[in-house]
Amino acid sequence: MSEHKIAMVGTPCEIMAASKLQYYTDSPIDVKLGLFCMENFSYKYFENLLKEYDLKMDDIEKFQIDKGFIFLLLKTRETVKIPLSVAKRIIRKNCNICVELTSETSDISIGSIGSDEGWSTLIIRTEKGEEIVKGALEQKFIEAKEFTDSQFSLLNRLAENKLSKNLEEIEKREFLARPVLYQRSKSDDSIAKEISESDFLDLKSNVIDIGACVLCGACEYACPDNLITIDDTKPIMKGECPQDCHACFAVCPRTFIPEDLRNDNSKAIGDFMKVLSVKSLKHSQGQDGSIVTTLLDYLLTNEIVTEALIVDKEDYLAWKPHAKLTSDIDEVIKSGGTKYSVCPVFKPLSNINEEVN
Numbered sequence: 001m002s003e004h005k006i007a008m009v010g011t012p013c014e015i016m017a018a019s020k021l022q023y024y025t026d027s028p029i030d031v032k033l034g035l036f037c038m039e040n041f042s043y044k045y046f047e048n049l050l051k052e053y054d055l056k057m058d059d060i061e062k063f064q065i066d067k068g069f070i071f072l073l074l075k076t077r078e079t080v081k082i083p084l085s086v087a088k089r090i091i092r093k094n095c096n097i098c099v100e101l102t103s104e105t106s107d108i109s110i111g112s113i114g115s116d117e118g119w120s121t122l123i124i125r126t127e128k129g130e131e132i133v134k135g136a137l138e139q140k141f142i143e144a145k146e147f148t149d150s151q152f153s154l155l156n157r158l159a160e161n162k163l164s165k166n167l168e169e170i171e172k173r174e175f176l177a178r179p180v181l182y183q184r185s186k187s188d189d190s191i192a193k194e195i196s197e198s199d200f201l202d203l204k205s206n207v208i209d210i211g212a213c214v215l216c217g218a219c220e221y222a223c224p225d226n227l228i229t230i231d232d233t234k235p236i237m238k239g240e241c242p243q244d245c246h247a248c249f250a251v252c253p254r255t256f257i258p259e260d261l262r263n264d265n266s267k268a269i270g271d272f273m274k275v276l277s278v279k280s281l282k283h284s285q286g287q288d289g290s291i292v293t294t295l296l297d298y299l300l301t302n303e304i305v306t307e308a309l310i311v312d313k314e315d316y317l318a319w320k321p322h323a324k325l326t327s328d329i330d331e332v333i334k335s336g337g338t339k340y341s342v343c344p345v346f347k348p349l350s351n352i353n354e355e356v357n
C-alpha cells in the first residue's frame with residue numbers, strides 16, 4: 001500500500017486512465033478532480049496556426065474557448081479570436097472519437113459551461129467528492145449557489161451534442177478501420193480474457209495506430225519493465241514483453257472499459273449526486289472560478305492528500321503542458337489556467353515507483 005495519497009487533475013480521458021489504474025493496480029491516486037473537455041489540440045499545429053495570425057505562444061496571456069471561438073488574450077491586452085471552424089484542423093485525432101464531456105469517473109468534475117463568468121460548474125459524483133466540497137464550503141475556501149434548471153439543460157445539451165457528433169465519427173472510422181475498443185459493451189469476464197491475451201503490440205494496433213491514443217502516459221507508468229517511452233506524439237516500446245504481462249493494455253483508457261466505470265451513453269453527463277455553481281474565496285488567478293486550485297489548496301492544507309498531480313507549463317516553451325507532482329501550494333497556484341494541449345500526466349508518478357523499488 002502506497003504512503004502517497006495523491007489528488008490529480010485531468011481531462012475526462014486522463015481521469016478514465018486514473019480510474020483504470022485504481023481498478024487494476026494499487027494506485028496512489030486518491031482524489032480525482034476531473035475537468036470538462038470538449039476538445040484538445042496538437043501543440044505543434046497550434047503553433048503553426050498562430051503563425052497565420054502573426055502570433056507566437058509566448059505572446060499569449062490566456063486561452064479561452066467560448067461560443068464557437070478560441071479567444072487569445074494577449075500580453076498586450078488585445079484579444080484575437082480564431083473561429084473553432086478554422087481551429088478544427090488542429091484538434092487531436094483522438095478527440096474526435098471521445099464521447100465524454102464531463103469526467104464521469106471523477107470524484108468532482110469542474111468546468112465553466114452553464115455558470116456565470118468568474119464562477120465554475122461543479123459536479124459532485126462520489127461520497128468522497130461530497131465530503132471535500134462540504135469541508136471546503138465550511139472552511140470558506142469556496143462559496144456556492146444553485147445551478148438552475150436552465151443552466152443544467154445547457155450543460156446536458158452540450159454533452160449530448162459531443163456524444164452524438166463523436167459517435168457518428170466513431171461509426172465512420174469503424175467502417176474503414178478497426179473497432180474503437182472503449183465503446184464495446186463487453187462483460188468483465190470477456191474483458192479479462194482479452195486482456196490476458198494482449199500486450200503492447202495489441203495496444204499499438206488497437207489504440208495507437210488508429211489515432212485513439214490520448215497520450216496520457218498510463219501505459220508508460222504501468223509498465224513494470226520500463227519498456228515504454230512517450231515521445232511528443234505516441235508511446236513507443238523497445239525490448240521484449242514477458243509473456244505474462246498485460247499491464248499497458250489493461251490500464252489504457254482507450255482499450256476496454258470495465259462495467260463499473262462504463263456509461264452506456266444513455267446519460268450525457270454520467271451519474272452524479274449534485275451540481276452547483278461555485279467560486280473561490282481564496283484564489284483568483286485560475287481559468288474560471290479558480291476552483292481546481294482552491295480545492296487542491298484545501299486538500300493539501302488539511303493534509304487530506306500528500307501531493308497534487310497537476311499540469312503546469314514548461315519553463316522553456318510557452319504554454320507547453322508539463323505534469324508535476326507537488327505538495328507546494330505555490331506550485332499549485334502557478335499551474336492555474338488551461339493549457340490546450342496534452343502531456344503524459346502520469347509521468348511524475350514513475351518517481352514514486354522508483355522510491356518503492
Ligand SMILES: Cc1cc2nc3c(=O)[nH]c(=O)nc-3n(C[C@H](O)[C@H](O)[C@H](O)COP(=O)(O)OP(=O)(O)OC[C@H]3O[C@@H](n4cnc5c(N)ncnc54)[C@H](O)[C@@H]3O)c2cc1C
Nearest residue numbers: 037038111112113286287288289290291292293311337339
Ligand atoms: C483541454 C481542455 C479542454 C477544456 N474544455 C472545456 C470545455 O469545453 N468546457 C468547459 O466548461 N471547460 C473546459 N475545460 C476546463 C476549463 O478550461 C477549466 O480547466 C475548468 O473550468 C477549471 O477552471 P478553474 O478556474 O477551476 O481551474 P484553475 O484553478 O485554473 O486550475 C486549472 C487546473 O487544470 C490543470 N490543467 C491545465 N491544463 C491542463 C491540461 N492540458 N491537462 C490536464 N490538466 C490541466 C492544472 O493542473 C490546474 O491545476 C477544459 C480544460 C482542458 C484542459
Ligand code: SF4
Nearest residue numbers: 013037039040095098
Ligand atoms: S480525448 Fe480529447 S476531448 Fe476527450 S477528454 Fe481527452 S483531451 Fe478531451
Ligand code: SF4
Nearest residue numbers: 199200223241245248
Ligand atoms: S512489459 Fe507489459 S506493460 Fe510493458 S510493454 Fe510489455 S505488455 Fe506492456
Ligand code: SF4
Nearest residue numbers: 213214216217219252
Ligand atoms: S496508449 Fe498509452 S498513452 Fe496512449 S492512451 Fe493508452 S495508456 Fe494513454
